[in-house]
Amino acid sequence: MPAPFDGLEDQLLRGGIAPRHVKRYLRELTEHLADLTEAQAAAGFDADDAAARARAALGPDTELADAMLKQRDFRSLSARFPWAVFSVAPPLVMFIGTAFPVLLVGVFAKLAQLLALIQHGTVEPAWLQVTIRLLLETGNLLALPLAMLAMTVIVWRQRLSPAWLLLSLLVLWPLIFCASIEFPATAEIARKQGASLSLGAGASTKGILAQPNTSLLFMATHYILALLPLGWLMHRRRPVIT
Amino acid sequence: MAGGNSNFMAGVPELMILRLLQDREMYGYEIVQAIQAQSRGTLSFGEGVVYPVLHALEKDGALKSQRRDASGRSRVYYSLTSRGVRRLFDLTDRWTATAAAIQAMLKGGPRASTV
Numbered sequence: 001m002p003a004p005f006d007g008l009e010d011q012l013l014r015g016g017i018a019p020r021h022v023k024r025y026l027r028e029l030t031e032h033l034a035d036l037t038e039a040q041a042a043a044g045f046d047a048d049d050a051a052a053r054a055r056a057a058l059g060p061d062t063e064l065a066d067a068m069l070k071q072r073d074f075r076s077l078s079a080r081f082p083w084a085v086f087s088v089a090p091p092l093v094m095f096i097g098t099a100f101p102v103l104l105v106g107v108f109a110k111l112a113q114l115l116a117l118i119q120h121g122t123v124e125p126a127w128l129q130v131t132i133r134l135l136l137e138t139g140n141l142l143a144l145p146l147a148m149l150a151m152t153v154i155v156w157r158q159r160l161s162p163a164w165l166l167l168s169l170l171v172l173w174p175l176i177f178c179a180s181i182e183f184p185a186t187a188e189i190a191r192k193q194g195a196s197l198s199l200g201a202g203a204s205t206k207g208i209l210a211q212p213n214t215s216l217l218f219m220a221t222h223y224i225l226a227l228l229p230l231g232w233l234m235h236r237r238r239p240v241i242t
Numbered sequence: 243m244a245g246g247n248s249n250f251m252a253g254v255p256e257l258m259i260l261r262l263l264q265d266r267e268m269y270g271y272e273i274v275q276a277i278q279a280q281s282r283g284t285l286s287f288g289e290g291v292v293y294p295v296l297h298a299l300e301k302d303g304a305l306k307s308q309r310r311d312a313s314g315r316s317r318v319y320y321s322l323t324s325r326g327v328r329r330l331f332d333l334t335d336r337w338t339a340t341a342a343a344i345q346a347m348l349k350g351g352p353r354a355s356t357v
Contacts, residue, residue, distance in 0.1 A: 021297065028270055028318060029290045035271040036289070059288015067291035071298050 004055065005029060011065040013159040016079025025068055033058055078154050082164055086151060090168040091175060094147040101139030105132050141218075144172055145225035152229035156236075165230050172226070253333055255295045258285075260304065260322065260330040267321035269312075270296060296320055304329045 005026045012022045036054035045053060058064070068074065078085040112128060151168045154160070262268060262276050273296075274289045299305045304326035307318050322330070 024297065025293055028293050031315070031317065032271050032274075032290060032293075034315070057288075058290045063288040064290045067288075067294040071294050073298065073301055074294075 004033065005061075008061045008064055010159065011061065012068055013157070015065065015069045016075040016158075017068055017071075018074060018076035018079075019157050021068075021074040029058065029064065076158055078158055078160065082160065083167070085154070086164040086167045087171045089154075090147040090151055090172050093150045094143045094172060094175060097143035097146040098139050101135040104135050108132075108135070141222065141225070144175075144222045145228065147172060148226040149229045152233050156233055162230065162233055165233070169226065169230075253336065255292070256299060256304075257330070257333040257337055259292070259295060259299065259320075260326055260333065263305065263320055263322045264327070264330060267319045269317040269319050271317075273320070299326065302329075 008029075009022055009026055012025070013019065017025075033054055036057050037050050040050035040053045041047065043050075108131065109128070148165065148168065151165055155162055155164055258277050259273060262273055262280075268276065270292055271289075274292050277285060277292075296305065296307075300307055300320070302325070303323060305320045306323055307320050309316055309318050311317075312319075
């Protein structure tokens with residue numbers, strides 16, 4: 001059974017109103033409806049009549065929707081500037097998704113050093129190398145799917161066209177070639193030369209050129225994972241409520 | 243919110259709400275009941291449309307809101323800010339001038355004087 005304001009919620013989201021404003025509006029309408037129903041019941045109407053009269057007094061969905069849709073300031077960023085949101089936000093999310101493990105590695109290494117599990121800044125013992133590698137590879141693997149998941153959530157919550165996700169995917173495509181973090185060789189060099197572990201960032205095509213097969217497999221996995229949220233969205237897409 | 247020509251009625255819902263909240267803080271249902279009572283039913287509208295106006299006024303800084311429990315229910319109380327008071331005075335002046343102009347026309351415009 002649909003909730004009393006399901007249709008209205010859908011109308012507002014499709015009209016571009018930001019979900020937080022929709023949520024607040026519906027909550028206050030629900031509370032107002034409860035007050036109206038109580039007043040009608042107190043006036044002597046039975047429960048069904050009171051509920052129907054209260055709902056009528058609140059106003060038809062179209063009137064309630066129009067009143068909110070007129071408030072242009074309540075439109076979401078993605079409704080106002082979808083081109084910008086779906087082209088700028090994905091690389092940003094992907095960057096954060098890639099950089100976050102680096103931050104974790106830093107915190108983890110500092111913690112291990114404080115607990116005297118490792119010596120200052122070195123990549124010994126072996127378990128530290130494994131942990132760092134694991135963190136970085138997880139970041140590499142999940143950055144793109146994470147970015148696509150974030151965009152899918154926006155499209156889903158705001159009832160936007162899934163076509164915007166294709167724009168995000170197009171923007172992210174070239175980034176796959178350079179947005180990854182590498183660790184392996186430097187760790188070995190550091191061990192041999194007794195150097196310290198340091199973190200840095202930069203673009204490189206070394207990985208894909210040196211190991212085309214592995215890289216292609218990696219990219220394919222990336223894309224399949226990235227397309228999962230889109231597939232879910234197409235499967236779960238709500239029907240238009242009239 | 244109120245019926246009639248939307249251009250002429252522009253600002254009227256805000257004016258009514260700000261005037262009511264000048265006396266005391268109120269929640270949405272109370273505001274609507276007060277408007278209906280004070281206008282003696284002349285102004286009819288879907289009661290829910292008051293909320294977008296309240297939210298817009300709050301966004302503009304004319305109102306502030308606070309969720310509180312009252313009579314066993316959680317309600318959002320709205321109150322006027324200093325900016326809201328200034329806006330109320332401004333809207334009152336404009337509305338008074340408009341109403342006076344219309345009143346003057348109804349009492350005797352150029353057409354009436356020729357009859």
